[in-house]
Amino acid sequence: MRYVLRRLGFFVLTLWAALTLNFFIPRFMPGSPLQALQIRTKNRLSPVALEQMLTSFGFKPNESVGVQYLDYLGHMFSGNWGVSIGATLGEPITKIVAQALPWTLGLVGTATVLSFLLGSMVGVVAGWRRGGALDSILPSVFVVTSALPYFWVGLLLILVFSVWTGGLLPSNFNYDSSLQPEFTAEFIGNVLQHAILPGLTIVITAVGGWVLTMRNNMITTLAEDYIRMGRAKGLSNRKIMYQYAARNAFLPNLSGFAMSLGFVISGAILVEYVFNYPGLGYLLYNAVQNTDYPLMQVLFMLFTVAVLVSVLLCDFATAWLDPRARAKG
Amino acid sequence: MRRSRSLVALVALSAVLAACSAKSTTGTTTDKDASGTDGPHKQGGTVTIANTAGQTWPCQFNPFNPAVNGQAIGFIYETLVHVSVVGNSKETPMLATGYKWSADGKTIVFTIRDGVKWSDGQAFSADDVVFTFNMMKAHPATDLYALWTGAGLQSVTAAGSEVTMTFNQTAKTYFYNLAGLVPIVPKHIFSTGEAAANPETWANTKPIGTGPYTMGTCGPNNIEYLANPTFWQPGKPYIQKVEYPAYLDNAPANNDLASGKAQWGGQFIPNIKAFYLAKSADNHTWSPPVLNVGLFPNLDPSHPITSKLEVRQAIAAALDRTQIALIGEGGQQPAANQTGVVVPTFDKYFDQAALTASGYDKPDVEKAKTLLASAGYSPAKPLKLTVITITGYTDWDASLAVIKQQLQPIGIDLTVDDLAQQTFVGKLFTGNFDLAYYAEPNSGPSPYYELRQLLHSKLTAPIGKNAISNYERYNNPEADKLLDDYATADEAGQVEIVKKLSAIMLRDVPVIPTTESVDWFQYNTSDILGWPTPENPYAEPSPYKVPDNEQVLLHLYSKAAQK
Amino acid sequence: MLRSVLRNRKALTGLILFLIFVVLAAVPQLFTSVTDPNKLAFAPALPPSGEHLLGTTALGQDIWAQLVYGTRQSLVIAVVAGFFATVLSVLVGVSAAYLGGLADEILSMITNVFLIIPTFPLIIILATYAGKGTLLVVLIVLVVTGWSYGANQLRAQALSLRNRDFLESARVRGERSSYIILAEMLPTMTSLIVANFLGAALYSVLTAAGLQFLGLGDPSSISWGTMLYWSQNQQALQSGMPLWSLAPGLCVALLGVSFALLNYAFDEISNPALRPVRRRRAAA
Numbered sequence A: 001m002r003y004v005l006r007r008l009g010f011f012v013l014t015l016w017a018a019l020t021l022n023f024f025i026p027r028f029m030p031g032s033p034l035q036a037l038q039i040r041t042k043n044r045l046s047p048v049a050l051e052q053m054l055t056s057f058g059f060k061p062n063e064s065v066g067v068q069y070l071d072y073l074g075h076m077f078s079g080n081w082g083v084s085i086g087a088t089l090g091e092p093i094t095k096i097v098a099q100a101l102p103w104t105l106g107l108v109g110t111a112t113v114l115s116f117l118l119g120s121m122v123g124v125v126a127g128w129r130r131g132g133a134l135d136s137i138l139p140s141v142f143v144v145t146s147a148l149p150y151f152w153v154g155l156l157l158i159l160v161f162s163v164w165t166g167g168l169l170p171s172n173f174n175y176d177s178s179l180q181p182e183f184t185a186e187f188i189g190n191v192l193q194h195a196i197l198p199g200l201t202i203v204i205t206a207v208g209g210w211v212l213t214m215r216n217n218m219i220t221t222l223a224e225d226y227i228r229m230g231r232a233k234g235l236s237n238r239k240i241m242y243q244y245a246a247r248n249a250f251l252p253n254l255s256g257f258a259m260s261l262g263f264v265i266s267g268a269i270l271v272e273y274v275f276n277y278p279g280l281g282y283l284l285y286n287a288v289q290n291t292d293y294p295l296m297q298v299l300f301m302l303f304t305v306a307v308l309v310s311v312l313l314c315d316f317a318t319a320w321l322d323p324r325a326r327a328k329g
Numbered sequence B: 001m002r003r004s005r006s007l008v009a010l011v012a013l014s015a016v017l018a019a020c021s022a023k024s025t026t027g028t029t030t031d032k033d034a035s036g037t038d039g040p041h042k043q044g045g046t047v048t049i050a051n052t053a054g055q056t057w058p059c060q061f062n063p064f065n066p067a068v069n070g071q072a073i074g075f076i077y078e079t080l081v082h083v084s085v086v087g088n089s090k091e092t093p094m095l096a097t098g099y100k101w102s103a104d105g106k107t108i109v110f111t112i113r114d115g116v117k118w119s120d121g122q123a124f125s126a127d128d129v130v131f132t133f134n135m136m137k138a139h140p141a142t143d144l145y146a147l148w149t150g151a152g153l154q155s156v157t158a159a160g161s162e163v164t165m166t167f168n169q170t171a172k173t174y175f176y177n178l179a180g181l182v183p184i185v186p187k188h189i190f191s192t193g194e195a196a197a198n199p200e201t202w203a204n205t206k207p208i209g210t211g212p213y214t215m216g217t218c219g220p221n222n223i224e225y226l227a228n229p230t231f232w233q234p235g236k237p238y239i240q241k242v243e244y245p246a247y248l249d250n251a252p253a254n255n256d257l258a259s260g261k262a263q264w265g266g267q268f269i270p271n272i273k274a275f276y277l278a279k280s281a282d283n284h285t286w287s288p289p290v291l292n293v294g295l296f297p298n299l300d301p302s303h304p305i306t307s308k309l310e311v312r313q314a315i316a317a318a319l320d321r322t323q324i325a326l327i328g329e330g331g332q333q334p335a336a337n338q339t340g341v342v343v344p345t346f347d348k349y350f351d352q353a354a355l356t357a358s359g360y361d362k363p364d365v366e367k368a369k370t371l372l373a374s375a376g377y378s379p380a381k382p383l384k385l386t387v388i389t390i391t392g393y394t395d396w397d398a399s400l401a402v403i404k405q406q407l408q409p410i411g412i413d414l415t416v417d418d419l420a421q422q423t424f425v426g427k428l429f430t431g432n433f434d435l436a437y438y439a440e441p442n443s444g445p446s447p448y449y450e451l452r453q454l455l456h457s458k459l460t461a462p463i464g465k466n467a468i469s470n471y472e473r474y475n476n477p478e479a480d481k482l483l484d485d486y487a488t489a490d491e492a493g494q495v496e497i498v499k500k501l502s503a504i505m506l507r508d509v510p511v512i513p514t515t516e517s518v519d520w521f522q523y524n525t526s527d528i529l530g531w532p533t534p535e536n537p538y539a540e541p542s543p544y545k546v547p548d549n550e551q552v553l554l555h556l557y558s559k560a561a562q563k
Numbered sequence C: 001m002l003r004s005v006l007r008n009r010k011a012l013t014g015l016i017l018f019l020i021f022v023v024l025a026a027v028p029q030l031f032t033s034v035t036d037p038n039k040l041a042f043a044p045a046l047p048p049s050g051e052h053l054l055g056t057t058a059l060g061q062d063i064w065a066q067l068v069y070g071t072r073q074s075l076v077i078a079v080v081a082g083f084f085a086t087v088l089s090v091l092v093g094v095s096a097a098y099l100g101g102l103a104d105e106i107l108s109m110i111t112n113v114f115l116i117i118p119t120f121p122l123i124i125i126l127a128t129y130a131g132k133g134t135l136l137v138v139l140i141v142l143v144v145t146g147w148s149y150g151a152n153q154l155r156a157q158a159l160s161l162r163n164r165d166f167l168e169s170a171r172v173r174g175e176r177s178s179y180i181i182l183a184e185m186l187p188t189m190t191s192l193i194v195a196n197f198l199g200a201a202l203y204s205v206l207t208a209a210g211l212q213f214l215g216l217g218d219p220s221s222i223s224w225g226t227m228l229y230w231s232q233n234q235q236a237l238q239s240g241m242p243l244w245s246l247a248p249g250l251c252v253a254l255l256g257v258s259f260a261l262l263n264y265a266f267d268e269i270s271n272p273a274l275r276p277v278r279r280r281r282a283a284a
Helices: A002-027 A033-040 A047-056 A065-078 A093-128 A133-147 A150-163 A185-222 A225-233 A237-267 A269-275 A280-289 A293-321 A323-328 B031-035 B126-138 B147-151 B172-180 B193-197 B250-259 B309-318 B321-328 B352-358 B365-374 B394-410 B421-430 B447-455 B477-486 B491-508 B548-555 C002-007 C009-026 C063-099 C101-116 C119-129 C135-146 C148-162 C165-173 C177-188 C190-213 C224-233 C242-270
Strands: B046-050 B081-083 B091-093 B096-101 B107-112 B153-159 B162-167 B213-219 B222-227 B241-245 B283-285 B289-297 B383-390 B412-419 B435-439 B512-518 B522-524
Touching: A002 A065, A002 A293, A002 C101, A033 A047, A033 B421, A065 A293, A093 A133, A093 A185, A093 A237, A093 A269, A093 A280, A093 A293, A133 A185, A133 C009, A133 C242, A150 A185, A150 A269, A150 C190, A150 C224, A150 C242, A185 A237, A185 A269, A225 A237, A237 A293, A269 A280, A269 C119, A280 A293, A280 C119, A293 C101, A293 C119, B046 B250, B081 B172, B081 B548, B091 B096, B096 B172, B107 B126, B126 B147, B126 B153, B126 B162, B147 B153, B147 B172, B172 B447, B289 B309, B289 B394, B309 B365, B309 B394, B309 B412, B309 B512, B321 B394, B321 B512, B352 B491, B365 B394, B383 B394, B383 B421, B394 B412, B394 B435, B394 B512, B412 B421, B421 B435, B447 B477, B447 B491, B477 B491, C009 C063, C009 C242, C063 C101, C063 C135, C063 C148, C063 C177, C063 C190, C063 C224, C063 C242, C101 C148, C119 C135, C119 C190, C135 C148, C135 C190, C148 C177, C148 C190, C165 C177, C177 C190, C190 C224, C190 C242, C224 C242
Parallel strands: B046 B241, B383 B412, B383 B435
Antiparallel strands: B081 B091, B096 B107, B107 B162, B153 B162, B213 B222, B222 B241, B283 B522, B289 B435, B289 B512
16 A cells, blocks of 8 residues: 555655646747747738737636736646647647547557567567577567667668659558548548558667567566476476566566557657657647747647656556566565 | 648749749740640549648638648638739629629628539528628637738728728739738628637638539548539539648648649659659649749848948849758749849839849949948958848848848858747747848738738837837838828839839839748649649649638649549 | 676677778778768769779768768767767666655656657757757767666666665775765666667667768768768669668678677676576477
8 A cells, every 4th residue: 555655655745746847947948939920921910919819718818817827827736728829829739639649659659569469579579589599689689679660661761662662552641532530431440551561660779679678578578487497397388488488577667668558648759750640749840940839838738648657557557567576575 | 832831832843944944944834735625624633732731630620720721721611802922913802792892992882693502502691701800800810811900991881782891092913912911701600609719719610602513522631622512613613622731841731742642743853854754645734933032131220230221232233042042941942133023923013124233133242342441441451240030931041141242252151040930930920030031921912012012101110119020120211102002003103103013113222122032832743733823824823722712622623624 | 897798699799790891991091092971073973893892872972981981970879879878878877876865755756757759859959049950960969868767767776776785785884976876886786787778779870870871960970871861862762772772771780790799798697687598408
């Protein structure tokens, strides 16, 4: 119980710190929403009209910072996120985010889970089969792939599979613009087709890390006494590998996996930029370019909350699965 | 149309290139063919637009929201009279069949067209016009052309099918804004509910207009417009469907143009010859110049170096504008000239003799060195200057790289400062710079509109405060008077005034134009004809230019449908 | 330790790669005759030839020259940002472990907050906030976002060391805390600190390149990331100039790989169990 409370306390404190940071950052940024609106209306409006426009969009720049801060905290939690003042001027932020969220979760979330599963499997086998041909080559290969920059792999894949093949695999957007979103086989197939290259980029760059950590964990675990006990007992190799070794090697990975799941939402920016995938990362990039403070703040908050929640859930999962963690308190 | 990451639509494709011939760079089909034959034509066909908006469609069609009105005006909403910026101010009556100014130019009476229907079947009348303008007064955030606040509009009333507008000053120069840009909206829709309470933020997802198209379907990735069967021009529009996909970046839009999947482009295409024109004989481009891009020196006395005339004259003399246009803009924008008059669009107002006499018509390195020396600088003792520009405008970065190389031999050491847009804007508006690279955003049917933004002291502000335009802080009563007199002058008088303003540009060098920014335009003639061409410039041709897009759409027809 | 590094094949490869880049950065003039790679001196969009090994950009600059001169900035970023991030990690991590109690709680809390905050969005916001992406801004942003991971690791190791006998004896001897930390603890943690530095350097290279690729760096500087930015803007891949995009990316990748290989090799050196087992013909 103490453990749960401690983790919750940490969660709340970190959330508060991140939100406060989030509140102040745009306020120290150069330029003001007023000037941004002036540009968007092509310098035609008078300063008075501009201020009225800002106010009608929910901006009250003349209140004290304290009041604004409390307002901001309240709004973040109640879901009253206001309207965008950037390129999507006037659109409610909840709608913008709701539209982009499923694409990021779908593409990046699936790719991350795939990388984790694939990487862990390979890591288990690699850790098990020491001394094989695989063992000397694999780690080097994966060390290299894990050091490759996202965007470069993306660009390379675009060149090979899209430009050189004359567009066999689409390198842009989430589905063809001539289709309307609906649950037909054609649409879903098209979505999947557009997700192949960006998904592949993520898997290629992320899988290496998982393979290496899993392999290291396996090796450390295999040296433990209970493995030797299992072998002495005459258990089959497969049983030892999966039920004894992998299970225990898996646990330390879980916290890393949870962190990376949380980072799914935010880590996608480069991939979404290269492939023009309209997810949350792309949204943040645009928001920063267009001085869209309300949207920036909401997105940043979402990213932070996602990581925190997944870490918290994984802490609870670890506590549930591993009694030793509970005892540590 | 998005330049890299911004919405300021300054990127354009030009055809006039000093190094090449003076004709537009096209494929083998001549421009005359592209205009097609005059009507009437049979209806049918689809045209697809390629214009990078940089975001997915929010499916809002509020014509008063500057972020989305490019998808609403022209397609669905119309204006009173169309004035063509590139077509020598040619006027085409739309919702108004005619107009008459009073003698003092303070009152204008429009005769509103009969027999026009809104797309929901209700009749259009002068009441809708009055309602639109009065709504702009009641909600200043919708007065996007500053008619009530800046132009001095005082009242708008209707009597039968006539609408009378009165101003507190001569308002002829505002005709382009009020008749050519203001979209007329239906009173019966905008006077109720959410629209009435918050017209500037209302989503308007099912727009009702008088225009040639209605909104058929809208998703985040594409808008499909369908021809309006009750449109007031019988038999038009010829094209029955318009597809407007959402592009997040330039590359995919350019790819669709090159492959022919899209036929009407408003894109900046780097290496356009190899990338687009060479792909098909039906691919053409014509990008008319409409504004100047250039160096804005800070004329305020607090900046002693740039406020020295000799320094500005030296820079103006040293620049080889043709090179800047060729390398910096890939030859896709024409070179500008020191008079500030955009040619060939405004040839009527251009004073070639004055330009030649001034010596700024070609680069003169020796003269530049002498001028700079008189200010105390030379290649041995170079002048250090910084120019601010916006990060992401790579063609401006490239132009500045060329400028830097051209200024070095005369003794100026130029540093290019790339700033994030909001930082740049902050510095530009408040006068916190030595040199800024920029272009005014608004053009008009004559050079007056741009020159006014550049030179009128009413629009500027002291250092530290936000200026609406005239960022260089130029203050000259002579220029102000010329600009104020323009409104009451007749056509010959207006040409004279612009020539006198050109003389001021040549004499005082308050701004140094380098290239001319254009309306980017690419078009494919394999099926669609009726495009605007240099021989027939009936409207600004870019798909993102509203309401000129309506004029283009009313001319386009499909060859296949004629069989 | 140097000997074990040299004997390890991965470390050797990584070291050689790294040294190649160091040479390129130190004496670029040996590898290209172009003195000012940003100058628009040549015809644009030339294909690779004897005169221009990788061709020219759309603006008329020699790609190979830009690549060679760009090495300097990327190396500087990797080493400087990596170094300062590691210093910060050591300071916070080891102090937290050694001081314990409330100081530990506070420092751990700060570390965790920085760990949780999504770095790339924060980086984008900070880089834009600074107004322009000078080298200093990029470095500061990288250090601020890159230290927290290492701090946690170092704290864990320092905690396990804290109660070891040799430290206990130093305390009993009456040595000052700072001496114990600096002269006794840190030397035993060297391999972890070096591994941290390599990890931070890798992170800095990739993130800096990503930032510049997005256009948040300084577009007139000479670096691999800026080359990527320009080539992307000019649609190099689709316009038949793929080398302009691929070459700088490959360099970023190779520099990153060199750090990753060295890092992994260090892991192997400090934990012999991880070393590749030489193949022995054994009954399976």
